[in-house]
Amino acid sequence: MTPLVELKGISKSFVGVKVLDHVDFDVRPGEVHALLGENGAGKSTLIKIIAGVHAADEGEIRIGGEAMKFANPGQAVKAGIAIVYQELLLFPELSVAENIFLNHAPRTGWGGLDWAEMRRKARALLDDLDSHHLDVDAKVGSLSVANRQRIEIAKALSQNARVVIMDEPTASLAEADVQQLMTIIRRLRDRGVGIVYVSHKLPEIFALADRVTVLRDGHYVGTKDIKDVTERSLVAMMVGRSIDQLFPKEDAPIGAVLLELRGVSQGKTVRDVSFTLRAGEILGIAGLVGSGRTETALTIFGITPATAGTILIDGKPVQITSPQQARDLGIAYVPEDRGLQGLVRPQTIAENISLTVLKKLARGFIVDRGKEDSLARDFIKRLGIRARGPGQAARQLSGGNQQKVVLAKWLAAEPRILIMDEPTRGIDVGAKSEIHALMSKLAQNGLAILMISSELPEVLGMSDRVLVMNGGRIVAEIARKDATPETVGAAMTLVQEREAAA
Numbered sequence: 103m104t105p106l107v108e109l110k111g112i113s114k115s116f117v118g119v120k121v122l123d124h125v126d127f128d129v130r131p132g133e134v135h136a137l138l139g140e141n142g143a144g145k146s147t148l149i150k151i152i153a154g155v156h157a158a159d160e161g162e163i164r165i166g167g168e169a170m171k172f173a174n175p176g177q178a179v180k181a182g183i184a185i186v187y188q189e190l191l192l193f194p195e196l197s198v199a200e201n202i203f204l205n206h207a208p209r210t211g212w213g214g215l216d217w218a219e220m221r222r223k224a225r226a227l228l229d230d231l232d233s234h235h236l237d238v239d240a241k242v243g244s245l246s247v248a249n250r251q252r253i254e255i256a257k258a259l260s261q262n263a264r265v266v267i268m269d270e271p272t273a274s275l276a277e278a279d280v281q282q283l284m285t286i287i288r289r290l291r292d293r294g295v296g297i298v299y300v301s302h303k304l305p306e307i308f309a310l311a312d313r314v315t316v317l318r319d320g321h322y323v324g325t326k327d328i329k330d331v332t333e334r335s336l337v338a339m340m341v342g343r344s345i346d347q348l349f350p351k352e353d354a355p356i357g358a359v360l361l362e363l364r365g366v367s368q369g370k371t372v373r374d375v376s377f378t379l380r381a382g383e384i385l386g387i388a389g390l391v392g393s394g395r396t397e398t399a400l401t402i403f404g405i406t407p408a409t410a411g412t413i414l415i416d417g418k419p420v421q422i423t424s425p426q427q428a429r430d431l432g433i434a435y436v437p438e439d440r441g442l443q444g445l446v447r448p449q450t451i452a453e454n455i456s457l458t459v460l461k462k463l464a465r466g467f468i469v470d471r472g473k474e475d476s477l478a479r480d481f482i483k484r485l486g487i488r489a490r491g492p493g494q495a496a497r498q499l500s501g502g503n504q505q506k507v508v509l510a511k512w513l514a515a516e517p518r519i520l521i522m523d524e525p526t527r528g529i530d531v532g533a534k535s536e537i538h539a540l541m542s543k544l545a546q547n548g549l550a551i552l553m554i555s556s557e558l559p560e561v562l563g564m565s566d567r568v569l570v571m572n573g574g575r576i577v578a579e580i581a582r583k584d585a586t587p588e589t590v591g592a593a594m595t596l597v598q599e600r601e602a603a604a
């Protein structure tokens with residue numbers, strides 16, 4: 103069977119650094135081919151080469167058996183290759199139908215846009231993806247991530263894509279949306295579409311993939327049938343060693359209550375939330391996307407101050423109306439969206455990490471660059487940040503490594519209370535267990551950690567206690583010994599049913 107796409111000996115360098123070194127990869131009709139590897143291994147770069155965004159320095163690309171060179175993404179689209187990016191590239195002000203048919207709208211005999219035909223075709227494409235609920239006239243800006251992703255997929259299909267590439271498509275999806283996306287992917291596969299699937303979530307890989315290809319440090323490690331690998335052997339291929347423990351949670355002495363919320367509300371998004379957080383404790387918050395978890399964090403951190411209730415630090419009521427105040431009270435917040443809130447992308451790694459501690463690094467008004475540099479080097483080593491050095495621009499790092507820089511920035515501030523929103527989203531298995539080990543160590547040193555996570559294994563593996571939120575409220579509190587996929591899952595499903603009834 104001729105592969106839909108075949109890459110041979112692909113190499114690529116950025117500013118003299120080789121990030122892909124003679125990589126082979128192919129996609130067959132009707133398969134899901136997963137592309138795996140640690141942060142910075144070269145996955146996104148490889149798929150951008152397939153999609154005509156980057157040109158390879160060396161190597162060969164064949165489409166349906168014929169050698170091709172794409173000068174731009176438009177040519178790849180014409181050759182039947184579509185890519186669904188992590189940062190979805192839709193136009194918020196345009197309608198669903200307009201976004202799907204942008205650049206290739208159906209025309210009337212007179213050459214004008216055939217709006218009726220466009221809306222009809224958009225409707226058919228969405229129905230085909232079981233997205234009957236999506237209005238073709240709705241503005242895209244008002245839609246959820248999951249819905250926008252469906253529009254991207256519909257757009258790919260409207261261009262007759264034979265290969266659909268997805269780069270970490272489930273990173274910001276709720277569990278129910280993940281299941282629906284998988285159904286859609288399986289349906290495309292059954293119709294002969296070849297899917298390239300990039301993800302750090304191994305359970306998804308085992309549920310979906312037919313074959314896997316692993317990259318390590320820009321090198322091709324191998325391609326295997328999914329039935330010939332185990333989670334353990336895959337991890338070993340990715341990191342070049344075996345990892346014994348995925349959730350290295352260690353017991354830490356639980357100390358005094360550092361943070362307490364009493365009946366805290368914020369508009370309609372946070373409702374009457376009460377809980378305590380103690381030194382040495384990792385408190386997990388589970389819940390669906392939109393359940394008020396992030397909003398609770400933003401309220402504690404003073405970004406959207408509480409409209410009712412009391413926040414206490416060390417048992418004393420405090421008013422937190424700005425992030426600066428929160429920081430002065432020893433609170434740090436690692437946001438879920440590293441792109442928007444966490445990182446100054448044009449600045450260097452060292453400049454980003456030192457942002458929270460500029461005062462400590464300054465001599466008079468001048469930042470001590472030597473100290474800034476050694477602080478950054480220390481974190482690069484502790485967190486295993488893959489970079490050329492402290493002076494590299496943050497935007498040049500791979501997604502997962504950018505996340506680690508954000509984490510380093512907040513740890514540098516030496517907080518007493520650390521709020522982490524999806525701390526390992528987009529982070530590879532090796533780095534993930536390093537970050538979890540670090541969280542354990544921080545807790546043992548007396549830090550109080552509030553961890554928001556959509557990954558159930560992470561919540562169960564790392565939390566001393568689990569809170570479940572929905573509709574802005576805490577609907578369950580479960581001790582570590584009682585927290586299982588069943589108990590936490592049940593609390594979450596119960597919540598879903600309640601939502602459906604409302």
Ligand SMILES: Nc1ncnc2c1ncn2[C@@H]1O[C@H](COP(=O)(O)OP(=O)(O)OP(=O)(O)O)[C@@H](O)[C@H]1O
Pocket residue numbers: 116117121139140141142143144145146147148488498499500501502503528530
């Ligand atoms: N435009 C660029 N300029 C310089 N270096 C780059 C550029 N784009 C990517 N790189 C480098 O190429 C390497 C591979 O990055 P890539 O984004 O392909 O990794 P990845 O496997 O997708 O990682 P992640 O899992 O973190 O998304 C990284 O070291 C990254 O810093």
Ligand SMILES: [Mg+2]
Pocket residue numbers: 145146147269500501
């Ligand atoms: Mg990537």
